[in-house]
Amino acid sequence: MRTRTATLLVSLALLLAGCTDGGGDSADGRVTLRFQSLAWQEESVAANEELVREWNATHPDVRVEYVQGSWESVHDQLLTSFEGGEAPDIIHDASDDLADFAHGGYLADLSDLLTERLKADIPQRTWETVTFGDGVYGVPFLQEPRVLIANAGLLRTSGVRIPTPERPWTWTEFRQVTKELSGDGRYGVAWPLKEPVSATLNLSLSTGGRLFHRGADGRVTVRFEEADQVVPRTIHDQANTDHSASATTLGSGGSDTLPGFFAGKYAMVPLGFAYRQQIEQQAPDGFDWQVLPAPAGAEGLDQGVSPQTLSIAEDSPHKEEAAAFVDFLLQPDNMVRLALGDWMLPTGTEALKDPALHTSEHGWATGTALAAHLRSAPAQSVRGYPEWKDKVATPALQEYYSGAIGIGELRGRLEDDGNLVLARYQR
Numbered sequence: 001m002r003t004r005t006a007t008l009l010v011s012l013a014l015l016l017a018g019c020t021d022g023g024g025d026s027a028d029g030r031v032t033l034r035f036q037s038l039a040w041q042e043e044s045v046a047a048n049e050e051l052v053r054e055w056n057a058t059h060p061d062v063r064v065e066y067v068q069g070s071w072e073s074v075h076d077q078l079l080t081s082f083e084g085g086e087a088p089d090i091i092h093d094a095s096d097d098l099a100d101f102a103h104g105g106y107l108a109d110l111s112d113l114l115t116e117r118l119k120a121d122i123p124q125r126t127w128e129t130v131t132f133g134d135g136v137y138g139v140p141f142l143q144e145p146r147v148l149i150a151n152a153g154l155l156r157t158s159g160v161r162i163p164t165p166e167r168p169w170t171w172t173e174f175r176q177v178t179k180e181l182s183g184d185g186r187y188g189v190a191w192p193l194k195e196p197v198s199a200t201l202n203l204s205l206s207t208g209g210r211l212f213h214r215g216a217d218g219r220v221t222v223r224f225e226e227a228d229q230v231v232p233r234t235i236h237d238q239a240n241t242d243h244s245a246s247a248t249t250l251g252s253g254g255s256d257t258l259p260g261f262f263a264g265k266y267a268m269v270p271l272g273f274a275y276r277q278q279i280e281q282q283a284p285d286g287f288d289w290q291v292l293p294a295p296a297g298a299e300g301l302d303q304g305v306s307p308q309t310l311s312i313a314e315d316s317p318h319k320e321e322a323a324a325f326v327d328f329l330l331q332p333d334n335m336v337r338l339a340l341g342d343w344m345l346p347t348g349t350e351a352l353k354d355p356a357l358h359t360s361e362h363g364w365a366t367g368t369a370l371a372a373h374l375r376s377a378p379a380q381s382v383r384g385y386p387e388w389k390d391k392v393a394t395p396a397l398q399e400y401y402s403g404a405i406g407i408g409e410l411r412g413r414l415e416d417d418g419n420l421v422l423a424r425y426q427r
Contacts, residue, residue, distance in 0.1 A: 036088035047341035082106040087313040095129040096306035102137040109135035113323035138309030144273035148292040165369035174295040178244035181267040188244040190266035196397040202304035207297030240403040277343040291363025304377035384425030
């Protein structure tokens with residue numbers, strides 16, 4: 001608690017320090033909006049700053065001030081700023097972080113603030129990631145599927161069928177392929193599952209897994225059914241039965257697997273689409289890699305995502321001006337610039353048509369072909385999910401993937417222990 005309190009105080013101090021010259025109205029009536037961005041990659045920061053400059057050059061009465069935020073501390077920092085009345089007007093975050101802020105009354109309902117153009121441009125399935133109750137509390141604008149990054153040379157010499165979005169591997173075929181790619185000190189796949197919950201749940205949408213079931217009374221319970229078990233069983237069996245998956249990377253992050261991938265120790269690594277930038281920057285000269293779709297199940301290539309979002313603070317005195325800036329920032333051409341800067345996919349249907357997103361270079365075409373299969377992450381609107389994830393699901397899945405417990409024990413802990421946690425949030 002002491003550490004958390006200290007973090008909150010530091011975050012508040014940093015926020016106040018960064019906002020001393022921003023926000024509110026000037027003596028001549030001009031409005032200043034504070035836009036807190038979480039862009040961190042050089043290309044992405046540059047794209048955001050350029051768009052802010054372009055807005056300011058054409059909107060002299062509504063100036064936008066760029067404020068740099070951080071993904072690592074955004075939740076605590078925003079909570080502190082909301083409670084202190086110092087929240088930025090325009091807030092960059094991810095949809096899976098919005099539920100508690102929306103229910104807490106910190107974010108403005110955007111239903112009547114957004115233009116019809118923007119509402120129509122983003123598919124309804126994507127709007128569902130930011131809809132809580134009857135309100136819309138963010139604009140989803142960037143998203144990334146989980147894909148397989150493969151050593152192209154190893155694939156070609158192995159003779160395995162190369163999957164495409166039109167003919168992906170099934171989960172059964174994927175398991176067989178990883179066995180064929182293993183041997184001589186090499187593993188067919190390296191699963192980086194330091195944070196195993198979201199990867200497992202989101203990929204399980206392809207097999208019809210839902211895990212969270214909402215009853216007629218609105219209460220959510222956990223049921224770990226057959227469809228939910230296909231993906232975790234595959235990972236478990238690759239690591240513990242076939243030995244086609246590296247056991248040592250199960251506790252690693254995505255970046256930790258790249259040195260072994262570049263060295264030919266792993267034939268494939270399941271990663272988020274944006275990792276392509278890191279691979280392009282760090283791969284040794286001559287290393288040939290390619291992007292493959294994740295395996296498909298009974299529901300095809302469906303998988304869950306938590307898009308990046310733009311929200312407006314409920315306390316902002318200039319919500320209409322903030323919504324106008326959001327609309328400018330997410331014009332199709334601008335959305336493409338943001339997507340290219342982050343190596344992610346835009347959510348807008350017009351932006352997705354841009355030729356730059358359909359080139360085979362760096363696997364852009366494969367990722368863009370997956371956009372229609374992206375769905376709201378299963379845990380998106382579940383109150384108590386963070387505690388369920390941290391205290392129940394993460395350790396249970398880690399023990400299952402390591403071989404320490406079986407599928408029966410995993411099911412018992414996810415359901416019995418998990419439902420006790422969720423019940424406390426639904427009294």
